[in-house]
Amino acid sequence: MPRTGRRPGATGTRDRIVNAAQDEFGELGFEGGTLRGIGRRAGVDPALVHHYFGSKQQLFVASMQLPFDPSELAHVLADGGIHGLGERIIRFAVGVWEQPAGRRVMVGISRSAVTDPRAADALRSMLESTLLPIIRRLGVDHAELRASLIWSQIVGVLFGRYIIRVGPLAEADPDDLVQRVGPLLQETLTRPMR
């Protein structure tokens, strides 16, 4: 249905509202976003937004679903073993961020996580449901610490690239970014720790 909207699949009013909410929270964070602003973006009355989703909190939860299944992903990433895993992790993350829907959700969650506990939980779940199971399965020592350090590097790159917009991170070609960050994650996975 190529003529129904700017985003494939966003055909119904409900989907339009969800997309609008992703844009609103992505730009303004949970704190700054309003049902009025979301209605305006979706081209519908705020009362209709309220009718579909109830509160701003409920719409936030509905619109900020991680754009992948964490436990399925953990399987896929860990299947190749530790060799090249750092690169596979950052390649997957960059792949999500470089798709419009994935970027809206991840930037929205990150922007909101600084003030909203639900968004902070979502960001923390990337560690607990994805990175930690992968790294545990490999049987390396200090799995929790290594997973947290990898998480912090990914979050740092996401902030630098899409939110604070730091020159070299914001401008890097996606493949280049993977080549730069992958070896640092691999070092985090493999360096001896006492």
Place this chain on the structure above:
Amino acid sequence: MPRTGRRPGATGTRDRIVNAAQDEFGELGFEGGTLRGIGRRAGVDPALVHHYFGSKQQLFVASMQLPFDPSELAHVLADGGIHGLGERIIRFAVGVWEQPAGRRVMVGISRSAVTDPRAADALRSMLESTLLPIIRRLGVDHAELRASLIWSQIVGVLFGRYIIRVGPLAEADPDDLVQRVGPLLQETLTRPMR
């Protein structure tokens, strides 16, 4: 003057308001903080806050000064050369965060940076006024890229430790954190890049 307040040096009303603003913005971010809330924390009328600082923006700028002089710091950190520089950088950062005033300011700037351009500028200035001059002076290749990657790692650890509160990062002893992160920063400074 040990009996005048909970923080040494916070003797005048103006200082009390600045401290209260650091707490307020540190917990709620720029977007969520209010002059009323700051007045309540400082134990003064909001009108007095307004009298001293004008707008919320002006108070934010006054209260969110980096707790160190970036260009002086750049000299001090770079003077030892590249050997052990990764560790010196993270040791300095952790040292700032572990002092109450430093932490209030850095957490406040970081929480606010996701929605407020002035706070984002302050976070970016850590890269441009501190990390980049240090790394440029060393004469390594890809100085901007390496500096940005180090910046993103430091920001990621700050978020994980103080804002999202990710277990192993939040709980690590400061020295231990320096020992874990320092070698990763050193790798970022020294690994060959094409």
